[in-house]
Amino acid sequence: MARLTLTGNHCVAHAVKLARVKVVSAYPITPQTTIVEKISELVDSGSTNMKIIRVESEHSALAAVYGAATAGLRAFTATSSHGLLYMHEMVWWVAQARIPAVMAIVTRTIGPPWNIWTDHHDVMGQRDIGWIITMAESNQEVLDETIKLFKITEDPEVFLPGIIGLDAFILSHTVEPVEVPDQEIVDSFLPERRQPYVIKSGEALVMGNVPSDLLVNFRMREGVHRGLRNAEKVIERVDLEWGKLTGRHYGGLVECYRCEDADYLFAGAGAWVGDMRIAVDKLRDIGLRFGVLKIRYIRPFPYSRVFEAVRGRKGVLVFDRSISAGSAGPIFLDLTTHLYSSGLRIPVKNVVTGLAGFDIGYEDFVKIGKSFVNEVSESGWITSFLDFYP
Amino acid sequence: MGLAFEKEVVEIRFHGRGGQGAVTAAHLLVDAAMRENLWGAAFPFFGAERRGAPVTAYARVSRRVVSTKSMIKKPDVVVVLDQAVMNYVNVFDGIKNGGVAVINSATHTLPSTRLPAGVRIHTVDATRIALDFGLVLAGWPLVNIAMVGALARILGMKLSSVLEAVNSILSGRAAELNSRAAERAYREVVEVEA
Amino acid sequence: MKRDELILPLSRPKVGVQGTTGSWRIRKPVINYSKCIGCGICWLYCPDSTIDIEDTGSRFRVSIDYTYCKGCGICWTVCPVKAIDMVKEV
Numbered sequence: 001m002a003r004l005t006l007t008g009n010h011c012v013a014h015a016v017k018l019a020r021v022k023v024v025s026a027y028p029i030t031p032q033t034t035i036v037e038k039i040s041e042l043v044d045s046g047s048t049n050m051k052i053i054r055v056e057s058e059h060s061a062l063a064a065v066y067g068a069a070t071a072g073l074r075a076f077t078a079t080s081s082h083g084l085l086y087m088h089e090m091v092w093w094v095a096q097a098r099i100p101a102v103m104a105i106v107t108r109t110i111g112p113p114w115n116i117w118t119d120h121h122d123v124m125g126q127r128d129i130g131w132i133i134t135m136a137e138s139n140q141e142v143l144d145e146t147i148k149l150f151k152i153t154e155d156p157e158v159f160l161p162g163i164i165g166l167d168a169f170i171l172s173h174t175v176e177p178v179e180v181p182d183q184e185i186v187d188s189f190l191p192e193r194r195q196p197y198v199i200k201s202g203e204a205l206v207m208g209n210v211p212s213d214l215l216v217n218f219r220m221r222e223g224v225h226r227g228l229r230n231a232e233k234v235i236e237r238v239d240l241e242w243g244k245l246t247g248r249h250y251g252g253l254v255e256c257y258r259c260e261d262a263d264y265l266f267a268g269a270g271a272w273v274g275d276m277r278i279a280v281d282k283l284r285d286i287g288l289r290f291g292v293l294k295i296r297y298i299r300p301f302p303y304s305r306v307f308e309a310v311r312g313r314k315g316v317l318v319f320d321r322s323i324s325a326g327s328a329g330p331i332f333l334d335l336t337t338h339l340y341s342s343g344l345r346i347p348v349k350n351v352v353t354g355l356a357g358f359d360i361g362y363e364d365f366v367k368i369g370k371s372f373v374n375e376v377s378e379s380g381w382i383t384s385f386l387d388f389y390p
Numbered sequence: 391m392g393l394a395f396e397k398e399v400v401e402i403r404f405h406g407r408g409g410q411g412a413v414t415a416a417h418l419l420v421d422a423a424m425r426e427n428l429w430g431a432a433f434p435f436f437g438a439e440r441r442g443a444p445v446t447a448y449a450r451v452s453r454r455v456v457s458t459k460s461m462i463k464k465p466d467v468v469v470v471l472d473q474a475v476m477n478y479v480n481v482f483d484g485i486k487n488g489g490v491a492v493i494n495s496a497t498h499t500l501p502s503t504r505l506p507a508g509v510r511i512h513t514v515d516a517t518r519i520a521l522d523f524g525l526v527l528a529g530w531p532l533v534n535i536a537m538v539g540a541l542a543r544i545l546g547m548k549l550s551s552v553l554e555a556v557n558s559i560l561s562g563r564a565a566e567l568n569s570r571a572a573e574r575a576y577r578e579v580v581e582v583e584a
Numbered sequence: 585m586k587r588d589e590l591i592l593p594l595s596r597p598k599v600g601v602q603g604t605t606g607s608w609r610i611r612k613p614v615i616n617y618s619k620c621i622g623c624g625i626c627w628l629y630c631p632d633s634t635i636d637i638e639d640t641g642s643r644f645r646v647s648i649d650y651t652y653c654k655g656c657g658i659c660w661t662v663c664p665v666k667a668i669d670m671v672k673e674v
Contacts, residue, residue, distance in 0.1 A: 004558075005421040005432075112593040138455075170459040174433040175417045177424040274457035361460030388587075407608070442608035442654060478607045529610065529672065 001185075006178045008139045008171035012104045012164065013038035015146035016076050017048045018186040021102075023068035023075040025053040025061045029083040030116050031168040032106040036078060058083040062090035062103070069094070069101040070207065072198040074150060076101070080168065081108035081122045088125075094161045095130030095224060097207055098196050100153035101161040102146065103131075107270070107321075108168040109356045117357020118168035120270065120322040124298070124330045130224040132162035132231055133298040135269040139176040142166050144248055147186060148238050154194045155238075157230040165298075167271040168357070185245050228300040235297060253302035255294040256309055258284070262291030264373065265310060268319035269295040269331060272360055276319075279365030288373055295331060303338040310339060315347040315376045317368065321354045328352075328386050347382045349375075353389040364389065392546010393466065393490070394428060399452040400545065401462045404537075405481045406471030408440045411534030412447040414559070415469070418538050421555035423451045426547055431456040444475040451545065469541055470494060471516070471533050473501075482506050492541050492579065494533055500582055514540040514579040516571075523567045532568070535560075539572030540579035549576045600652060605632070609655030611670040613648060619667035620646070626659035626668065635659060 006014065012035045016024065026036040042048050053064045061077050068075040079087060084105060094101055105126075109119040120135075127133060132152060136142040142164065149162040166172055199205050211217040236252035243249035257277050259265065266276045273294045280290045293309045293316075295302070310316055318336075320329020327333060332350035339348065351368055354360045368389055375383055393400050402419070406412035413434045420430035432449040448462045464484045470476065470493040480503070482491065488508045493501065495513040505511070520531035535556060542552045549572075556569050585591070622643030627635040634653040638645045648659075660668040 003424065005417060005424055005430075167459070169433065174431050174459070175420055176431050176456070177420070177429060271459045274459055277457050359461050362458055407610075440608065442610055443605070444607065474607075478604070 001182055002180045004178055004180055005175045006139060006143075006180075007034065007173055007175050008136070008142045008166045009034040009106065009173065010038050011139045011143035011178055012078065012146055012166070013042065014180055015143045016102075017042050017050070018181065018183060019074065019102075019147055019150045019190060020048075020187075021050055021076045021150075022073040023051050023053060023065065024077065025055055025064035025068070025075070026077045026079065027055055027058045027061050027083060029058070029080050031108060031172045032078045032080040032083070032104070034172070035104055035106070058087035059090055062087045062094065065101050065103075066090060066094050066097070066099060069099045069195070070097070070197075070199045072193065072195065072200075074154075074193050076103070078104035078106070080106045081110055081116075084122045084126070085110065091126055091131065092129055093208070096220065098159045098224070098227070099161060100150075100159060100193075100195055102149045102153060103161065103163050104146065105163050105165050106168050106172045107165050115356055116168065118170060118271075118321070119355050119357060120165070120320070123163065123165045124322045124324075126163065127299050127330065130160055130228065131299065132158070132160060132228065132235075133165060134163070134296055135165040135298060136171060137271055137273045137294065139171060139174070140178050140248070141250060142171060143178055143180065144242060144246070144250070147181075147190070148242055151190055151238050151241075152231060152234050154191075155231075155234045156194060156196075158227050158234055159196050160224065160227045160231065165270070170271045179246070179248075181246055189242065189245055232300050232302065232304075235300075250296060251294075252305075253297045253300075254305045254309060255292075255296060257292040257294065259291035259293065259309060261289060263289045263314045264369070264376075265291050265293045265313055265316045266319065266365065266369065267293040267295060267306075267310075267316055267331065267335060268321075269298060270321060272319070272321070272354065275360065275362040276365050278362035279369060282362065282366050283369050288369065290369055295335075298331070298334075301334045301338075306335055307338060307342050307344065310335075310346065310348075311344060313346055315349070315372060315382075317372050318348060318350050319354075319365075320350060320352050323352045323355070332386075347376050348385075349382045350386045351389050352386065392544070394423065394426070394451050394545040394547055395453070396546075397466065398454070399450055399456065400467060401465045402449045402451070402467040402469065402541070403462055403465040403481075404447040404449070404469045404471065405475050405479060406445055406447075406534070407475060408443045408445045410445075410471050410530065411532065412445055412471060415471070415534040415538050416447040416449040418535065418552070418555050418559055419449050419541060420451065421558055422538070422542055422547055422551040425551040425554050428453060429455050444479045465489065467492065467541070467544070469537055471537055476501060476503060482509060485509055490544060492537065492544060494537060498580060498582055500584065505584075511582045511584070512540065512544055512579050513582055514575045516540070516575055519571050519574050519578070523571050525567050525571055532571075535568040536571040536575035539575035542572075543576045543579050549573060552576065604651055605654050606651045609650075609653065609673055611655050611657065612650065612673050613653065613655065613657065613659050613668050614671050615646065615648065616667045616669060619665050621665055621667070622646070623664065625662050625664060629658050629662045631656065631658060
């Protein structure tokens with residue numbers, strides 16, 4: 001084990017190398033570029049025998065990854081924002097073909113206007129397709145979760161691709177001390193590549209031909225959903241396995257911080273969960289018992305774990321760094337849908353903030369938390385279900 | 391003991407010009423802090439990189455894991471790699487009362503700009519040090535690592551931690567010369583009396 | 585800025601929106617008018633439109649706006665008669 005100071009992007013690159021990925025294909029876009037630059041350096045220095053396929057666009061990058069993965073190789077790509085949108089068609093093909101592969105999305109807002117700062121519109125736009133989606137809070141988590149994703153995606157109960165999401169700049173370009181596991185540890189953790197089928201030269205096999213029976217096609221769609229639901233227990237199991245090897249457990253699908261006796265919860269995903277932790281400490285100093293429910297996996301959405309965490313609270317504040325325009329924030333929509341169908345009636349409020357990279361710190365969460373307690377105490381419920389802050 | 395061990399978290403802002411290595415300086419500081427069992431985070435100003443333009447980089451050094459990801463608006467310490475940027479930028483903007491400034495200066499005098507209350511000024515002639523060791527790239531003296539040496543002294547960190555960090559992030563001749571520059575700056579940094 | 589007003593991603597170009605970018609320079613382009621043939625190629629290539637041009641009838645007279653010139657040296661590179669020198673500033 002080496003202790004190094006690394007950016008979030010370099011953590012992704014190290015994880016990809018440690019997972020013994022065979023093929024990487026990507027097209028440069030800020031703030032993703034330094035992931036593939038670092039991988040390229042590692043290849044150049046002879047410390048890995050990965051093959052990098054250079055392409056003219058993100059659409060082709062994922063197509064190349066898809067081809068390599070279909071042929072039986074562990075494959076990886078990375079992108080952000082407009083690059084991801086350009087890739088969108090292939091994002092569907094990989095998932096619906098049930099091909100395990102891993103992609104890093106350095107979350108960045110979408111134009112116009114041109115803007116390279118973080119929000120979650122790009123990654124949230126991929127949530128209805130069939131990819132596993134995890135969001136990291138720290139660079140250590142970026143490294144660990146990227147390695148784990150190879151195991152989760154290649155599990156026979158899952159056989160779906162996975163996305164590791166990391167916030168632009170506040171993780172991707174921020175240096176933090178990180179423990180990088182030894183190759184032997186990762187080798188003992190990751191089995192040989194597994195996938196539902198391999199297309200080989202000399203053996204006729206057609207993937208994706210026009211269906212003769214639409215019900216079969218229907219069941220394929222349904223199966224993608226089932227694969228994601230199965231992923232829940234695989235994610236929990238893999239988290240424990242990794243914890244045993246490294247001492248780092250993250251709680252699987254969700255993590256609760258100071259939840260045990262909490263009256264109110266913050267819920268959210270991504271780097272700003274760190275600021276929520278500090279805010280919770282500060283709110284408790286003034287007698288307001290808050291906790292943080294960190295949604296580690298956006299897909300599969302952890303219904304049951306969320307239900308257990310939220311039950312019995314006086315209120316929940318859900319923070320979204322994107323909005324499904326015309327409705328509400330996507331995490332709020334997922335969370336409230338399940339609570340309602342479980343018959344749980346507690347005040348849940350959505351705060352949409354940090355859009356377009358607008359800087360949000362713990363002072364902001366403290367302020368929002370205080371005002372939420374007032375709102376719930378005075379009205380007995382919430383006066384609006386969705387607020388934009390500021 | 392020094393600032394890094396007295397405070398819960400020390401927030402630092404580096405001022406320089408694009409291409410001078412302010413981001414590397416912030417990274418190196420956090421790497422050195424890690425070697426003293428401190429936590430830290432270093433980040434650039436988020437935006438396009440512009441050679442020659444006044445730029446900032448940031449670091450937090452803490453006894454606990456750095457959880458916050460927000461920008462530093464009220465630094466405890468400012469580090470000025472190039473005094474010329476003080477003509478265009480208020481490097482003391484938002485600095486805390488009792489804060490510290492470390493300035494690359496040949497004259498070891500107080501800056502001509504008005505100083506905020508309670509700020510203590512430290513100077514080191516990092517340009518001279520860089521020139522003496524032949525640390526020059528494309529006509530620019532490479533002062534960034536020397537400035538980390540000076541800063542580490544003020545934060546109460548060990549020189550050996552800085553040298554280990556230099557050798558971890560740089561290699562070969564660059565590591566050797568920058569180690570010597572950091573060492574000299576660590577020794578030569580002085581507080582200027584107000 | 586009111587929440588309910590129509591906010592559009594539009595702006596109009598104007599001089600100096602990035603501030604006085606002349607402060608970024610470490611070398612400054614200086615035109616040697618005894619060599620300059622007034623072809624205007626430097627004006628055409630300047631990425632920041634900091635070269636002013638005046639049509640004197642027979643040829644162009646160019647000059648540099650040092651308030652905004654970043655000192656990138658493209659004019660120095662493209663000048664066909666090497667009439668521009670890059671002079672050290674910092």
